[in-house]
Amino acid sequence: MTTCEPILRIENLSVALPEGLDRSHAVRNVSFDVHRRQILCVVGESGSGKSVTAAAVMRLLPEKVLRISGGTIRLEGEDIAVASPERLCQLRGSRMAMIFQEPLTALNPVMRVGDQIAEVLQIHRPGTSAEQRQARVRELMADVQLPEPERLARAYPHQLSGGQRQRVMIAMALALEPALIIADEPTTALDVTTQAQILRLFRELLTKHDSGVLMITHDFGVVADVADHVVVMRQGDIVEHGAPEKVLKAPEHPYTRALIEAVPRFRYRSRPDAADTPVIAVEALSLTYRNTSFFGARRETRALDAVSFTLAAGETLGVVGESGSGKTSLAKTLLRFETPDSGRILFKGQDIAGLAGAALRDMRRHIQMVFQDPYKSLNPRRRIGQSLIEGPVQHGLSRGDAIARAEDLMELVGLRRDALDRFPHEFSGGQRQRICIARALAMEPAIIVADEAVSALDVSVQAQVLRLFEDLQRRIGFAMIFVTHDLRVASNICDRIAVMQRGRIVELGPAQRVFQEPEASYTRELLAAVPGLASERMIAD
Known part of the structure; x- marks a missing residue:
């Protein structure tokens, strides 16, 4: 095998779906090469076939549901599409290896x-x-x-x-x-600095190891930073391929253009001046986690350290920072899932930091949360309507009025009223997140806390959910605390930004000022780690 020959050559690969679905193939007539010391990025939304293609290469498809119906997959010249199970066991790990999205x-x-x-x-x-x-x-x-x-x-x-x-x-x-490394969304769940480190690591490793990388991603920022070649997939077909500079700057297919347009960029919204009286005021809030190991050793972690800020009605405050910075601990403490060591949480003037029992349950109707993973936060055995009316009914609303409110909310978030009779698995990821937003609004809260509420979504769906948040906020007037590790997303939806590091707010101010003229060195480090900034400027040109 010469150095010019690809490590992986896929020719006319097709993977068939079971009969009775709206399309016959998960992947259809897909062809591309992966070369040594190069990274090929396959980009597309959920359902595009990119992960199915990767699983087909590793021969990890659930064969009762998906089967290779045509084409060849040649690894160093050997067609592994027809390899025996014994041969595949020899190849996996030794000649090809896979890095999955969620290492835990x-x-x-x-x-x-x-x-x-x-x-x-x-x-x-x-x-x-x-x-x-x-x-x-x-x-x-x-x-x-x-x-x-x-x-x-x-x-x-x-x-x-x-x-x-x-x-x-x-x-x-x-x-x-191994000759081939397949990385399936290896940085999706990581904060920007860790993501930048992992992407840089891939590049450095290719200079030492004589391997090629097939990387699955939906993030064009990742593509801009590491790709040598790009393949864009839609509904099982390759719709565009080429060098990243060509695909990013001059995309030919409308789908590619739509994906690139949906990628969040640093944009800032203009909002009227916030009300003078805050709906919530946090004063010197501190929280320490105390753990005891199996051997009896005690360990303390300072999750929040004298955190203070205010939030006005109708305002969105973005909370950004790396993993472990205290973002989620802050969100949990505001909803009193955690009890702070000290400090005050003044909700409309009342300190809720020490509430318990019935008073705490009543308070929670005013502060609702939208979680990162909508599928995990919805009960898979309950119809959507049951999930939406549960809270209002428990807080005294009649069942008939709760159902009527749920129907109105489904229309408000862009779904049909009859969707209330369906189960969570019958919806797409973006639709499930819309349902979770409707569930939060069912309690008519003054504040919504959105904890990484769009990080698990494709870029086009992410853009839709962000527009939905803004539209609902204009109509209803709730305040929002938007927790995210994506600084570009934060710039799109937040009026002010709180930058957290090791439990402390190290910078707080208007979004445009914080991102364009950062005062804290840590904020500058976060901005420098955002993937694809060079491509963002190139696309803007």
Whole structure:
């Protein structure tokens, strides 16, 4: 095999869907190559076929539901579309490896991470000694820039941060130096600085390892930062491909243009001056998590440290920062899912920080939350209508009035009234998030706390949900605390920005001022880590 030949060559690959669906194929006549020391990015929305293509290459398709119905998948010249299960076991790990989107789910929670990396070596290289495997584990963990490799090798997955877990997954993929690495949305759940580190790591590793990378993503910022070639998929078909500069600056297909247009850019909204009297005022709020290990050692983590801010009616305050900065702890404390150590939360003048029992339950109707994952936050066994009327009925509204309110809310969020009789799994991700917004509004709250409410959505659906939030806020007038790690999204929807680092607010001010003239060095670091800023300027030109 010469160096000019691709590591992976897919020709006319088709994956059939079961009969009776609205389309016959998940993937249809897909062809592309992946070369050594290059990254090919496959971009598209949910349902485009990008992850199905990756699973087909690894031969991990659920064969009772999806089957390869045509084409070839040649890995270093060998057609693995027809390979036997025994041959596939030899190839997986040794010649091709996969990095999954959610490392906490992909890693074994009861095995130390060092042992999980060593297991790859033990299975595929049974002649190696335990000492050789441990030395290789330390080498790999150093390669992926994990600090203190010997200590972290003894840790369990839950003891690592999201970025560290993803580095462990990359180390496992590199263990046997495979020719092909498939990375399925490897940075979607990460904050901007960790995301930038992981993307930079991929580039650095390709200079050391003679591999090629097939990266699945819906983020054109990621494409701009790392891709050597881009493939755009829609409903199982490739609609456009080419160099990232060409695809980003001069897209030919309307679908590609629509995807790029939906990517959030730094834009700032103009809002009337907020009311003088805040709907909520937070004063010197502090929260400490106290944990006791299995061996009795006590550990304290300062999640919130003297946090103070105000929020006016109709205003949106963005809370941004890395994982572990205190964003979600703040959201939970405002809803009193956590009890603060000290400080005050003044809701319309009443301190709710110490409420309990019936008073606490009554307060919560005024502050409602929209969570990151709408599927997990809806009961899969209950119809949508039951979920929407539950809160109002518990707080004294008659069942008939609650149903009427739910019907009105479904129309308000752009869904049909008869959708109330359906179950969560019958909706798309964007539709489920609209339902969760309707559920929050059913209580007629003064404040909505949205915790990473659009981070799991495709860019086009994300744009729709952001427009929905703005439209509903204009109509109803609720205030909103919008927690996000995406600074561009925050600029689109937030009037003011609070930047959090290690439990403290290090910068607070109007969105445009914070992002264009940041005062804190940490804010400047976050802005520098935003993926694809160069492409944003290029597209704007």
